Amino acid sequence: MPFLHLAIEFPRSTVQRGPIETNTSVHSPESQxxxxxxxxxxxxxxxxxxxxxxxxxxxxxxxxxxxxxxxxxxxxxxxxxxxxxxxxxxxxxxxxxxxxxxxxxxxxxxxxxxxxxxxxxxxxxxxxxxxxxxxxxxxxxxxxxxxxxxxxxxxxxxxxxxxFASPIQVDDKIDILEDIPELAEALSYEPDGSAFELKLPKLDLLIQVDESSMAFKLLTLRDLGKLLHHSQKALDILASAQFGLRLQQ
Incomplete structure (x- = not known):
């Protein structure tokens, strides 16, 4: 089973809800x-x-x-x-x-x-x-x-x-984040709303999102364990902010 089955549910997405899980096949459409x-x-x-x-x-x-x-x-x-x-x-x-x-x-x-x-x-x-x-x-x-x-x-x-299993409406996500003061301060985005970044210094994390993917990267020195742990924390923050994000079972 491939790792960190981070299927993400946004509005208009067909991805199901549930807790984090490993993937079943690298060639599976659910491998994300x-x-x-x-x-x-x-x-x-x-x-x-x-x-x-x-x-x-x-x-x-x-x-x-x-x-x-x-x-x-x-x-x-x-x-x-x-x-x-x-x-x-x-x-x-x-x-x-x-x-x-x-x-x-x-x-x-x-x-x-x-x-x-x-x-x-x-x-x-x-x-x-x-x-x-x-x-x-x-x-x-x-x-x-x-x-x-x-x-x-x-x-x-x-x-x-x-x-992502299917393309997301990036501008919709930007609107959600701009309504949350703590996250709006960390937000920057393209003028056409095609992509955005969240810079979270407390998590030492940069998140980059476009319609097809979400990428997590540390702001400072490489540390794979820290990257995986803090990425999960960021996902939890977005979920609690009603970002329309869930982890798939």
């Missing part, structure tokens, strides 16, 4: 939460980039495939290091792992969680790459609070992202 971290760099810095290669000038399928090929050694190096760290911290046996790495994409499946590492052409700049580490599933309730998980991924992952 993930722990993510990414780094950006120049394509020419990738280990597989050769002197005779040319840096992509635009986005295309061919450029994407090139970046994945050039970045494959970097993905494999990162995946091999995480594999070793996970084995050391959790004591898994070889047969308990499912590991694969090819074409700039690595997948590691363990008894407690699944993760992937991938390299892609950066959407904002065709000359850059983005390498992403993503915990896409937690299989037990307790693993989200496990210090071994926090220790292993604190410096790899710095965001909790909840993908």
């Amino acid at each position: 939460s993930r722990i993510v971290g990414s780094t950006v760099g120049r394509v020419r810095r990738l280990s597989g980039f050769q002197k005779h290669h040319h840096v992509p000038e635009a986005h295309s399928d061919a450029a994407q495939n090139f970046v994945r090929k050039a970045g494959h050694p970097d993905v494999k190096s990162a995946a091999d290091t995480l594999y070793s760290d996970i084995r050391s911290l959790f004591g898994y046996r070889r047969r308990e792992f499912n590991y694969s790495c090819e074409d700039g994409f690595a997948w590691i499946k363990t008894p407690d969680f699944d993760l992937q590492i991938k390299v892609d052409q950066c959407p904002e700049d065709p000359k850059n790459y983005t390498m992403t580490t993503e915990i896409v599933a937690l299989h037990t309730q307790s693993i989200a609070a496990d210090e071994r998980l926090h220790h292993c991924f604190t410096y790899h992952c710095d965001q909790l992202i909840v993908d």
Whole structure:
């Protein structure tokens, strides 16, 4: 079961109500939460980039495939290091792992969680790459609070992202928050009402919301355990503020 089944119920949403739970399948439409971290760099810095290669000038399928090929050694190096760290911290046996790495994409499946590492052409700049580490599933309730998980991924992952089951009316959420003085002070948003941010210094938390997702990130130093704990507190605050938010069973 993937982790932190944070299904969120907003008005006009079909998501059901209930307490926090782990997800049942990473491929299920109900899988909505993930722990993510990414780094950006120049394509020419990738280990597989050769002197005779040319840096992509635009986005295309061919450029994407090139970046994945050039970045494959970097993905494999990162995946091999995480594999070793996970084995050391959790004591898994070889047969308990499912590991694969090819074409700039690595997948590691363990008894407690699944993760992937991938390299892609950066959407904002065709000359850059983005390498992403993503915990896409937690299989037990307790693993989200496990210090071994926090220790292993604190410096790899710095965001909790909840993908909504269906698009939300962002401007409606802004109106609700502006009617609550304590939250209105922490609120900023796009002029067209397409996205907003909540900056909560007491929780050391930045929340970014658009019609498709809600992202949580610490304002200060990385700390995965703190991020998960404070994100839950923020969800509770929004729920108590009648934000139309519930956690799904």
